Every structure is written in C-alpha cells, then in structure tokens.
Amino acid sequence: MSISSLRKIVGAEAISESEVNKVLYSRDMMTRGAIQLRQGDIPCRPQAVVWPKSTQEVAQILKWAVRTKTPIIPYGGGSGVSGGVIPLHGGITVDMKKMDTVESVDPKTHTAVVQTGIIGQHLEEALNRQGWTMGHFPSSLMSATLGGYIAARSAGQLSSRYGKIEDMVEALEVVLPSGRVISLGGKVPAYPRLDPRGIFVGSEGTLGVVTRARIKVVPYPEHAVYRGISFNRLDDAMHTMRRIMQSGLRPSVIRLYDPLDSLLLQWGNSKEKQSQFSVSNLVTKLFFPSFLYKKISHKTFQQILQRPFLADQVIQRLPIEALLILGFEGDEDVIEEEMNVAKHLCKEVISRDLGEEPGLHWLKHRYSVSFKMPALLADGNFVDTIEVATTWEKLPNLYHSVHKAIGSDALVLAHFSHAYHEGCSIYFTVVGREPKKDKELKRYDRVWDHAMQTCLKNGATISHHHGIGLLKGKYLPKELGDLFALFQDLKDKLDPHNIMNPGKMGLKS
Numbered sequence: 256m257s258i259s260s261l262r263k264i265v266g267a268e269a270i271s272e273s274e275v276n277k278v279l280y281s282r283d284m285m286t287r288g289a290i291q292l293r294q295g296d297i298p299c300r301p302q303a304v305v306w307p308k309s310t311q312e313v314a315q316i317l318k319w320a321v322r323t324k325t326p327i328i329p330y331g332g333g334s335g336v337s338g339g340v341i342p343l344h345g346g347i348t349v350d351m352k353k354m355d356t357v358e359s360v361d362p363k364t365h366t367a368v369v370q371t372g373i374i375g376q377h378l379e380e381a382l383n384r385q386g387w388t389m390g391h392f393p394s395s396l397m398s399a400t401l402g403g404y405i406a407a408r409s410a411g412q413l414s415s416r417y418g419k420i421e422d423m424v425e426a427l428e429v430v431l432p433s434g435r436v437i438s439l440g441g442k443v444p445a446y447p448r449l450d451p452r453g454i455f456v457g458s459e460g461t462l463g464v465v466t467r468a469r470i471k472v473v474p475y476p477e478h479a480v481y482r483g484i485s486f487n488r489l490d491d492a493m494h495t496m497r498r499i500m501q502s503g504l505r506p507s508v509i510r511l512y513d514p515l516d517s518l519l520l521q522w523g524n525s526k527e528k529q530s531q532f533s534v535s536n537l538v539t540k541l542f543f544p545s546f547l548y549k550k551i552s553h554k555t556f557q558q559i560l561q562r563p564f565l566a567d568q569v570i571q572r573l574p575i576e577a578l579l580i581l582g583f584e585g586d587e588d589v590i591e592e593e594m595n596v597a598k599h600l601c602k603e604v605i606s607r608d609l610g611e612e613p614g615l616h617w618l619k620h621r622y623s624v625s626f627k628m629p630a631l632l633a634d635g636n637f638v639d640t641i642e643v644a645t646t647w648e649k650l651p652n653l654y655h656s657v658h659k660a661i662g663s664d665a666l667v668l669a670h671f672s673h674a675y676h677e678g679c680s681i682y683f684t685v686v687g688r689e690p691k692k693d694k695e696l697k698r699y700d701r702v703w704d705h706a707m708q709t710c711l712k713n714g715a716t717i718s719h720h721h722g723i724g725l726l727k728g729k730y731l732p733k734e735l736g737d738l739f740a741l742f743q744d745l746k747d748k749l750d751p752h753n754i755m756n757p758g759k760m761g762l763k764s
C-alpha cells in the first residue's frame with residue numbers, strides 16, 4: 256500500500272501516520288473497546304488517518320483504495336457506541352470533520368444543504384442564528400456529526416415530534432466505493448416510488464461515504480411547556496404513553512423512567528444532593544442508612560454490582576413510582592391545550608401531577624447523564640446502554656423479559672424515550688462488575704447476547720438508534736431475514752473489493 260500516492264491526493268498536512276492518531280482512531284465509544292483498552296489491549300489500528308476537504312477528494316481516496324485494495328473506514332465524531340469505526344482489517348480512516356459547511360438555508364422549502372462532517376451542535380447553532388432548528392438533539396449533540404447521524408439512523412431527544420434522522424433527510428450526495436459521486440433525491444421532495452435514500456441512511460459506512468445532505472429545518476419554536484407525572488404502576492404508565500401517542504398528540508418530549516431510573520432522576524433533582532449525584536451513591540443509599548452509607552458506599556456498591564440480582568430483588572419490591580416527563584413546543588395556546596389533553600389521559604390511571612419542576616429539571620440536565628458513564632468505567636465496572644424497540648402491545652413483555660434475561664449479570668435500569676404512533680423504544684442502562692479480570696469480557700458479552708436473543712425472540716428490533724456496527728452484527732441477519740441477503744447482494748455489487756468498512760453490520764468480513 257502506497258501512502259505517498261494518497262498523500263498526493265489530500266496533501267501532506269491532511270494525512271497522519273502518527274502512533275497517537277492510530278490509537279485515537281482505533282475505536283469509538285463502545286464499552287467493549289473501553290474494557291479492552293483498560294486491559295491494555297488495542298486489537299486494531301488504522302494504517303493512517305486522512306482528513307479530506309471536498310467530495311472530489313473523497314472520490315479520489317476511494318478510487319485509490321480500490322486500486323490498492325485498502326479498507327476505508329468513514330469516521331464522523333467517533334461517538335458511536337457499536338464499534339462502527341473500528342478498523343478491523345487496518346486500512347485508512349477517513350475523518351470527515353473538515354467538510355463542515357452549512358452551504359444554504361432555504362426559507363421557502365424549509366431545508367438546508369449541509370456537508371456531513373459538521374458536528375451536530377455547530378449545525379444547530381448555525382441554524383438557530385437564522386431562526387431555524389433541525390429538531391434533532393441526541394445526547395451526543397456536541398460530539399457526533401451529521402454523517403454519523405445519517406449512517407447510524409440516529410434519534411434525538413425530541414424524536415416523538417420531529418422524527419428520527421431518516422425522517423429529516425430529503426436528499427443525499429454519496430461517494431460510492433468505486434469513487435463515483437451520486438445524488439439521491441431531487442431538488443424538492445418528489446415522493447418517489449423507489450426511495451434510494453433509505454439504502455444509505457443506516458448503512459454505517461458499508462456502502463459509501465455520505466458527503467452532503469439536504470435536511471428539513473423548522474422555525475425555532477417560540478414556546479415550550481413541561482410537566483412531570485408520577486405513576487404507581489409502570490405498566491399503567493406505558494399504557495398512558497400509548498394513549499397519548501395514538502390520540503394524535505405530538506409531544507416534543509415523552510420519556511418514561513422505570514422505578515430505578517426515576518429515582519436517579521428525582522434524587523438528582525433535589526438541590527442539596529446534586530454534588531453527590533451518581534448511580535453508585537443512589538444504589539448504596541437505597542440499602543443503607545446515611546450514617547453507614549458514607550463509610551461503606553464505594554465498596555458496597557462494587558459488591559452490589561458483582562451480584563446485581565440480589566439488589567434487583569429488593570428494588571423490585573420497593574414502592575417506587577415511575578416518572579413520565581412530558582413536553583410540548585410551538586404556539587403558546589396550542590401547547591397549553593395539548594398539555595391539558597395529555598394530563599387528562601394520564602388521569603385515566605392512578606397517577607400524580609408533579610407540576611413543571613421535574614420537566615424543567617430534565618431539560619436542564621438532559622445532556623449530563625450520559626457523560627457520567629466514564630467515571631463508572633474508570634472504577635473497574637462496565638456500563639452500557641441497550642436501545643431496542645417494538646410495538647406497543649409487545650412493549651411490557653419486552654421490558655420485563657430483557658430485564659430478567661440480563662439481571663443476573665448487571666444492574667438494569669431503563670427509560671422509554673422515543674415514542675411513536677405504533678410503538679416505542681426501550682433504553683436499558685446496564686451496570687455490572689466482574690471481579691475476575693479474565694472473565695470480564697465474557698460477562699459483558701453475555702449481557703449483550705442475552706439481551707439480543709430476548710429481543711429477537713420477542714419480535715423486537717435489536718437497535719433503535721445506536722446502529723449495528725461490530726457489536727450487534729451477528730444478530731442482524733436473524734432480524735432482517737431475506738432482507739439481509741438482499742443487503743449483502745447489494746454490498747457485493749456496489750463494493751466488489753469489500754473496501755468500505757469491512758466486517759460491520761454482520762456483512763462478510
């Protein structure tokens with residue numbers, strides 16, 4: 256492989272073969288990679304990292320890759336959590352972040368044309384300055400790119416109102432593995448009979464590099480209202496979510512926290528506790544009075560995580576309520592009325608209106624929870640999130656079955672955060688600890704295997720928005736059936752030399 260010929264394409268300053276970059280670009284935010292790193296293992300590194308500045312450069316890089324049979328790994332922010340950017344067979348990592356221009360915002364069609372290397376927060380700020388929003392707010396807003404959103408079929412916190420990324424993309428520019436540049440989607444939405452965008456949205460860098468997108472934008476909402484509602488029974492709360500979504504209401508926020516996750520949210524809510532707020536403090540406090548808790552908290556927490564089923568049995572029996580956060584945004588009069596209808600639906604079962612405070616608290620801290628995970632990892636535990644989805648009638652069973660399937664290996668909490676007319680996703684957070692270092696990865700893999708098998712058995716989808724990557728690849732053929740065979744055929748046809756992100760999404764390595 257001749258890196259010098261690649262250097263001629265992008266310029267010497269836009270390519271790096273440094274060891275630091277090889278390590279930095281060896282993984283994403285997948286927990287398995289973090290455990291391996293903690294154990295001193297970096298299984299794969301790219302040969303080099305390049306930063307293209309234009310679609311033409313990307314096209315030339317891909318042509319070069321075909322000539323030299325070199326794997327190409329598209330890279331956005333590296334915030335993925337499924338191992339999508341791991342260079343399984345080495346090759347060149349193509350970091351898209353230099354292609355970050357908002358090229359136009361069109362007030363007539365409510366659309367914007369944007370290069371895909373832009374970080375989500377920068378895109379949102381650029382739109383806000385002109386009075387628009389994309390309505391897409393993943394918790395990784397400050398570290399993920401538009402290209403990563405599109406590749407992984409991302410969902411933001413307000414997905415129930417604005418949809419997922421696949422609902423926001425109107426047109427794409429893609430560089431195919433051959434180096435050919437194609438445009439998908441016309442100048443205005445044309446409602447085509449065959450929609451080729453769907454092939455590339457969610458293809459996780461396996462079919463080409465997405466370089467530009469035309470996305471929907473909406474006027475920045477003038478008003479918003481929030482509320483917290485507490486339910487005695489989680490199943491009643493799930494039923495109420497369904498009633499709200501099927502009544503035709505489109506809340507911007509509709510998030511239901513299971514009892515343990517509700518406690519975390521509410522405990523974090525009380526001002527005097529915020530400095531000590533963490534999963535470990537909360538779990539230990541549940542079991543011990545405060546005079547003991549201060550002395551034994553850390554060690555006890557570690558022991559609980561080693562045998563989580565004992566803690567789970569106790570938590571299941573505590574009279575803890577489930578918290579629903581509701582929000583509406585838009586015209587002041589309309590959203591007041593929408594909130595009234597939603598509150599009325601909540602009253603059909605035993606529930607308590609907690610006022611706007613829990614909703615405002617959620618709004619203020621909505622990005623911070625995800626970023627508490629590194630501290631738990633650094634302490635020798637594993638922590639991960641498993642986001643699955645199904646239709647409303649299967650939802651309670653899916654929740655209870657997954658909880659049961661993995662509860663002996665990890666402490667499980669969950670929220671239901673992306674709700675639609677037909678169903679909802681469940682976002683499980685799992686925290687565990689394996690004292691024997693040689694068995695750590697086995698325990699972690701077991702959690703995933705049990706969760707994925709339970710989903711497939713229950714007719715659920717194995718990933719609502721984090722993508723498949725390396726982590727869930729072996730389960731995708733079973734979920735997709737004949738469609739997966741078609742996907743592999745398409746991959747073989749478009750990418751006969753298998754240069755694009757080989758070995759991901761369960762495709763041939």
Ligand SMILES: Cc1cc2nc3c(=O)[nH]c(=O)nc-3n(C[C@H](O)[C@H](O)[C@H](O)COP(=O)(O)OP(=O)(O)OC[C@H]3O[C@@H](n4cnc5c(N)ncnc54)[C@H](O)[C@@H]3O)c2cc1C
Nearest residue numbers: 331332333334335339393394395400402403406410460465
């Ligand atoms: C703390 C935290 C919170 C998160 N919260 C959310 C959330 O709320 N919602 C959500 O959806 N996700 C969330 N994620 C997951 C992650 O941010 C998303 O998957 C995101 O879409 C990845 O974007 P990225 O730019 O970082 O992609 P990367 O991690 O760089 O890449 C992800 C995949 O996309 C491919 N890819 C990247 N750019 C391109 C391109 N231009 N063309 C073709 N393929 C490309 C890569 O090859 C890889 O397969 C979270 C992650 C973290 C760490």
